[in-house]
Amino acid sequence: MSVMFHGIGVSKGIAIGQAYVLYRERPEILEYAIAPGRIEHEIARFHTARAQAQKQLEAIKQKFSADVPHDITHFIDTHLLMLDDPVLCEGTVEHIRHRVCNAEWALQSQCDRLEKVFDDMDDAYLKTRKDDILHVVQRIQRCLACDTDADAPEDLQGDHLKGRIIIADDLTPADTLVMRHQKIAGFITEFGGPLSHTAILARNLGIPAIVGVRNVRQLIKAGDWLVVDGGQGMLIAEPDSHSLRHFRDLQKDEKRRQQNLFSLKNKPAVTTDGRRINLNGNIDGPDDVRTLRQYDHTGVGLYRTEMLFMERDEWPSEQEQFEVYSRALRALKGHPLTIRTADLGADKEMRDTLQHGPMAHNPALGLRAIRRCLKEPHLFMLQLKAILRTGAYGPVNMMIPMLTCVSELDQVIVLIEQAKTELRAERKRFNPHLPLGAMIEVPAAALSATAFARKLDFLSIGTNDLIQYTLAMDRIDDEVSHLFKPLHPSVLKLIDMTLQAGEKIGIEVSLCGEMASDPLYTRLLLGMGLRNFSVQAGSLLEIKHIINHSHLGKLATLVRPMLDLATPDEIEQAVNEMNRQFA
């Protein structure tokens, strides 16, 4: 008889296969006293286990790094870094000395301390990093228990996992990489959340996955036939022939759809009535260009430069910035690169040494983005000069975040002119005509979009912030996430005003917030007049597919009346109806 389970679907797709139940219980850790003369021996045991864990992770990284992108092996790097964490290493050694106890117990005590620190964090993403600490500690614990291959050869090595659905209490990112190599069909875990590294990896690797299916290992036997619907978070054990046929058909449709999508790679995005639409990608650094190019050879509509400024003690020099931006430009091989100046503050806070005074009460409304840069013009100047210099070597645009008032833009323009004067005096090559644009992500800017447009070469709508500031809901606060409504009539009016301002003044308007990457909104935005999208790499082909099946003329007629509807629900209903009509 078939049984259905529900969990959190973290990676879309349908998998059908036999269960492989992984029993790798957390080792039971007991405290016992050691003889004082054995302290150094116990510390050496701990160091040997740590070194063994490091060797295992490095071996996994080496084995798989050739065929997976950098951002995936990056998870292994995080675990390698954690192996060097002072609380974990020195803390454990101290604990052994102090309590004269076994290494396992000392390590567990440090792990508990770190878990508590993560539990007390407010940030939902950082909280989930606790899983990484647990994974690293368990790996060392297994090495201490003389389970010399912590990847359990009988479990994860060999090719007996091919086509199987793995059922486990929890999986580490390293497990996920190893299993992907074995061509597993999908996985289910009892624990873990949608923001865990394992879940992110599963999405990046395209493995259907569900997490948080409690006690599933007690109810499923090895060899049971399973269906995993990662999109719905649904697991069916021993499906009847009718549902098996249904899911096999869905699976075939999805496979065909994906293959068809890849046939769009390097083809233009053109509507059925012949309008060419610009489709670009969003990146956080030069390495992301590689991921982008796996999907499409396209330009970058938003390069978030903040990564370069975070996790360090000093503002990066002009030369360092120039080299990093140039690397991204070279990797794009002639496609345009739109570099956004530093949007620091609020959710992208810098280290203490760089923070400007004490933490603000409302950081999202505080000294963020261009406000901070204008407060520290000598540091902002380094970035302006680096971007102008990069522009001498290819198609580069500069984009300013979070402007609220045209006078701020005037100050930026003065600083850019000053940067050019300095570069001339220093005899450095730069582009004196580098296109300048603004992000429209504050209602005040959308309402003044025409005034901004008159002074600029392009606008780009940042819907993530535009929604946050229009609806007065903090985008990183879980408690108000239900208020995040891209289809709120006020949000759509502000987008519409910005598009019309661009049209009136004759400059391009792009949209680079998450709304552009969500296929639900593509036709709505096209119908409103958007002609430039900048999206996440993984969404490029799907958005292109929708564009290529849309008729701009018809969409414009359907969409106009939607902008007069009163509630987000009414608009959503109308948008869904329109999407069904064109699908």
Ligand code: PEP
């Ligand atoms: C936005 O606000 O929509 C945007 C693209 O910028 P960020 O998400 O980096 O704030």
Ligand code: MG
């Ligand atoms: Mg923003």
